Amino acid sequence: MLAIVVAVLSGVLLTVFVWPRLREYWRNPNGLSLPPGPRPHLLLGNLLDLPTGGSEWLAFERMSKKYGSDLLHFHVPGSHILTINSYKAANDLLDKKSSIYSDRPRLPWAKGLMGWSWSLVIMSYDEGFAAHRRLVQHSFQPNIVTSQHRPVMQREVPRLLRNLLVTPDDFIRHLRSMTGAIIMMVTYGYQVLPKDDPYLILAEDVNKSMETETPGAHIVDFFPFLRYAPSWMFKFKRDAVVGRRLTKEMRNAPFQMVKERLAAGTALPSMVGSLVEKEVVDGVTSNEDLIKNCGAVVYSAGADTSTVTLTNFVLAMIMHPVVQERAQRELDEVVGRDRLPNFNDRSQLPYLACIVKEALRWKAVSPLGIPHYTAADDVYQGMFIPKGTTVFANQAAMLHDPSVYKDPDVFDPDRFAHGVDRSEGILDPARITFGFGRR
Known part of the structure; x- marks a missing residue:
């Protein structure tokens, strides 16, 4: 009986912990490194390193700075998890390589x-x-x-x-x-x-x-x-x-x-x-x-x-009552007090349009977005990303990136006053808020 139990446990350990590592090694013959992240623990891998309980995006942002990488890798039993913590990396992977990164995990x-x-x-x-x-x-x-x-x-x-x-x-x-x-x-x-x-x-x-x-x-x-x-x-x-x-x-x-x-x-x-x-x-x-x-x-x-x-x-x-008062003045000038605004007024309400964009940026509706899933092995900046990796885009961190949005914690609609395209002005938060890739 004891022999049977040992055999079963050995099979589980081999299937869950050893086989994925061997398969990863065979798929990665050049020995490229995985993206940086916490050192895995015995048996549980990085399961205990994954933040829970709210504000996970902040924890991933801090880890990203700690390890000096836009990508963070976590190895949990039988699978890989990747968090993307910058817009550039998300655009490079989820948009430009959407054929690889547009599937969903098994969940x-x-x-x-x-x-x-x-x-x-x-x-x-x-x-x-x-x-x-x-x-x-x-x-x-x-x-x-x-x-x-x-x-x-x-x-x-x-x-x-x-x-x-x-x-x-x-x-x-x-x-x-x-x-x-x-x-x-x-x-x-x-x-x-x-x-x-x-x-x-x-x-x-x-x-x-x-x-x-x-x-x-x-x-x-x-x-x-x-x-x-x-x-x-x-x-x-x-x-x-x-x-x-x-x-x-x-x-x-x-x-x-x-x-x-x-x-x-x-x-x-x-x-x-x-x-x-x-x-x-x-x-x-x-x-x-x-x-x-x-x-x-x-x-x-x-x-x-x-x-x-x-x-x-x-x-x-x-x-921010000052912002509210300014928006009301714009409405009074364009629409007046005798009717409600309608869709035909949108082009004449630029400050309100800026408020909408800032509201999308200021508080992310889905901080980590919907998880993606890699359909094939990939290499990014010399780092190996295995097939079957669950990928999260840290949208909240991107929307609060000080290199993209000055004073990101401040609610400031004027940041969008001069356009929302990288060639003309600041990055449109809609390009982050509504997700990346084909989905």
Whole structure:
């Protein structure tokens, strides 16, 4: 019996710790060094070196300075993690070599236990990515956005303003309600309830159940076999049961509502309604699962990120009344006091445009972005990056890089007053905030 146990443990150690090192050595015949990082510990590698608990981006930024490299490498059992801590390196790798760096990692927690394998955001190329992307892109073409989506936004903004006048202390709830109302109308043709809307509550519960996909956040991502452990052993297994149920309901409930309204002839124009009525869009057959997935990814992701951005904007205006007063003067000069601004006024409001860019830069909505995954071995500045490496772009560090943005902790819209292109002025934060590469 003891011999069997020893043999099994030896096999596990060989598979998890020894075999990856040998495979890496054979793929790297020139003996190039991996990017710098903390020295791995016996058996656990760098698992204990990965920062957790919030503000991970700051810890990676400090380590990047400590090791004098834009790239940081962490070796955990059976896999590699790379963080990119400068815009130049992210552009060189994720943009210029997008054919290598545009896949997504396996994510046993999110895709397996939480049931998010359907999500376009974290879907691998071999999981139907192309078909899902084509349907979503079709629904957000410029002509469709202008004719169908912008009127929805202009209709919801006055409701937000009325709510802010009545109960200003609840501004976060009002912002969440407005962004959710826009997303639900655009995606499902559904007008949310003024208070306690079940679909918005469901989306919020789902987002709460999903922890951030940052390095070291989920032990099961490093030891996938733990997903088969009994639920009583690990809290993450019990949490996943609840999260998976909520995710399933989020995909199915609003989709079923649209189908029922289409059958009754009461459906309003929407992305999902249009896809249900069309058998083929851009050569892709619109089966029900495909449409459910596309609707759910817009429903779950859009409202949450928009709410965070708007909340950061409100915080900035509270903390910087001089900026707020200057923006109000520009609005008064261009729009006046007899109407609300609309999309046609945008070109005449340059200072407000600068405020929007600074709000995106000042507080990163997704500090480490969505993880990428290398599809092949690569070499960058003499450093070896193995195939199968999970790659995080430290977007928050890039947006606070003092060599790019002077006094990065200061909220200063004027930094963008003279253009947002490297050849003319400062780097546009949108080139960082919305991610890198093909995705």
